[in-house]
Amino acid sequence: MTSTSHESAVPGCGKPSKSGLARVGFSTGFGVLAATLGSAVGLGNIWKFPYLTGANGGAGFLLVYVLATLLVGLPVMMAEISLGRVGKANPISTLQALAPKGQPWWLIGAAGMLGAFLILSFYSEVVAWVFAYVVKAMRGSILSSDPKVTEAAFGALISDPMQSLLWQWGVLVFIGGILLMGVTKGIEAITKRLMPILLLLLVLLCAVSLSLDKALDGLVFLFQPDFSKITASVVLTAMGLAFFKLSIGMGTMMTYGSYFRDDQNIPLTTVRVMAADLCISMLAGIAIFPAVFTFGFEPTAGPALVFITIPAVFSQIPMGQGLMVVFFVLASIAATGAMLSLMEVPVVILHERVGLSRPKATLLTIALLVVLGSASALSNSTLAEFKLFGLTPFDVADFVSSNIILPIGGIFIALFVGWAWGLDKFSQAMSNQGQLHNQQLIRAVFFLLRYVSPALILIVMLKGLKLF
Numbered sequence: 157m158t159s160t161s162h163e164s165a166v167p168g169c170g171k172p173s174k175s176g177l178a179r180v181g182f183s184t185g186f187g188v189l190a191a192t193l194g195s196a197v198g199l200g201n202i203w204k205f206p207y208l209t210g211a212n213g214g215a216g217f218l219l220v221y222v223l224a225t226l227l228v229g230l231p232v233m234m235a236e237i238s239l240g241r242v243g244k245a246n247p248i249s250t251l252q253a254l255a256p257k258g259q260p261w262w263l264i265g266a267a268g269m270l271g272a273f274l275i276l277s278f279y280s281e282v283v284a285w286v287f288a289y290v291v292k293a294m295r296g297s298i299l300s301s302d303p304k305v306t307e308a309a310f311g312a313l314i315s316d317p318m319q320s321l322l323w324q325w326g327v328l329v330f331i332g333g334i335l336l337m338g339v340t341k342g343i344e345a346i347t348k349r350l351m352p353i354l355l356l357l358l359v360l361l362c363a364v365s366l367s368l369d370k371a372l373d374g375l376v377f378l379f380q381p382d383f384s385k386i387t388a389s390v391v392l393t394a395m396g397l398a399f400f401k402l403s404i405g406m407g408t409m410m411t412y413g414s415y416f417r418d419d420q421n422i423p424l425t426t427v428r429v430m431a432a433d434l435c436i437s438m439l440a441g442i443a444i445f446p447a448v449f450t451f452g453f454e455p456t457a458g459p460a461l462v463f464i465t466i467p468a469v470f471s472q473i474p475m476g477q478g479l480m481v482v483f484f485v486l487a488s489i490a491a492t493g494a495m496l497s498l499m500e501v502p503v504v505i506l507h508e509r510v511g512l513s514r515p516k517a518t519l520l521t522i523a524l525l526v527v528l529g530s531a532s533a534l535s536n537s538t539l540a541e542f543k544l545f546g547l548t549p550f551d552v553a554d555f556v557s558s559n560i561i562l563p564i565g566g567i568f569i570a571l572f573v574g575w576a577w578g579l580d581k582f583s584q585a586m587s588n589q590g591q592l593h594n595q596q597l598i599r600a601v602f603f604l605l606r607y608v609s610p611a612l613i614l615i616v617m618l619k620g621l622k623l624f
């Protein structure tokens with residue numbers, strides 16, 4: 157997916173970009189789908205979705221999340237991919253090339269780069285926990301259905317500053333190595349083959365979880381909305397999650413769009429990615445909540461939720477320990493794919509805009525993340541008392557990126573397509589120059605982008621942040 161100028165050419169897909177670098181597209185339609193899915197599916201599905209659903213009251217949150225995905229997420233994702241494919245460059249150059257002269261829409265791309273750093277600063281720490289859990293699972297010390305045992309195991313990891321930092325640095329060196337060796341394609345090939353196994357494992361976990369005593373309580377929590385729990389801040393969190401899970405609002409999908417083939421059906425690919433992403437989250441939810449209620453975990457446990465409940469589910473299966481190792485290995489791979497896509501934005505911008513070589517751009521990005529990320533890594537130890545609005549540095553990065561930066565990016569991307577780029581050009585991109593007969597759909601999406609999504613995002617943000 158992250159094919160760039162120096163990687164092997166795919167016949168018929170290369171196009172010179174604005175900067176004169178030959179960009180090389182994805183080779184097959186399935187490759188596009190798999191790569192885009194590789195960015196969307198990550199710890200957002202396995203970690204963030206369950207913890208936020210638990211913390212925000214369950215089914216009501218899920219309902220708002222699905223609505224936000226349909227009304228805001230899908231249109232913005234289609235907008236980003238369309239812009240990227242037409243611009244064929246990094247987000248800043250794309251927006252500069254497509255905007256009317258003198259209008260500073262490229263700032264969306266610049267903001268996206270900052271957003272990428274903020275997200276990566278805490279995401280790399282969650283990936284660090286997942287990597288650490290591979291080793292913990294091998295040792296077997298965490299396989300238990302006793303909340304006290306699994307909580308203590310997770311607590312021991314995050315409250316140890318050295319372990320937290322070293323695992324995070326390990327993750328950053330690993331990802332940097334993949335980028336520097338130019339083997340992202342190889343990694344994606346592996347991801348593509350292994351993800352079906354993760355899916356199977358999730359289905360197995362669901363089956364086990366559903367057979368537990370209080371499975372019904374978990375299902376009620378997940379599927380029977382209690383509307384009194386839907387507050388303005390719950391709505392904002394659900395919308396932020398929709399942005400985060402679809403990797404939109406900061407240029408990732410625009411960058412991916414720049415690698416799309418010209419005959420790729422953008423609306424169809426987008427809908428498929430969204431549907432698959434939603435399914436995987438639902439499986440994660442069904443695997444976790446029945447266990448939460450059966451074994452007496454707290455649904456509101458926060459970022460720890462998955463790490464403390466998953467071992468309890470595996471403790472109920474024969475060969476649970478081995479399977480749990482497999483689970484965390486696969487989760488690491490899914491997380492690596494998502495992280496590579498996040499890194500792609502700063503790396504491509506530093507390469508194409510600032511003129512650094514790709515290796516230098518990669519090294520600089522990693523070096524910055526080692527510094528920035530340490531604030532998140534130390535949030536539960538050295539910096540535990542260091543709070544902003546009552547939140548640790550980790551929580552601030554998590555909250556600000558999903559609930560402020562991505563939605564603002566989304567507003568401006570929608571406004572750009574709706575008001576500056578216009579229906580004609582959007583329609584050309586979405587219909588492959590009129591070859592697809594999807595005019596009605598395009599008009600509906602355009603209407604959402606021009607009027608509905610920006611207004612909705614703004615209102616949700618202002619209300620959710622209590623500014624209005």
Ligand code: TRP
Pocket residue numbers: 195196197198199200201275399400401402403404405406408494495497498
């Ligand atoms: N969507 C990914 C996940 O669910 C995370 C991610 C990758 C992301 N690229 C992004 C989030 C860009 C926001 C923006 O884990």
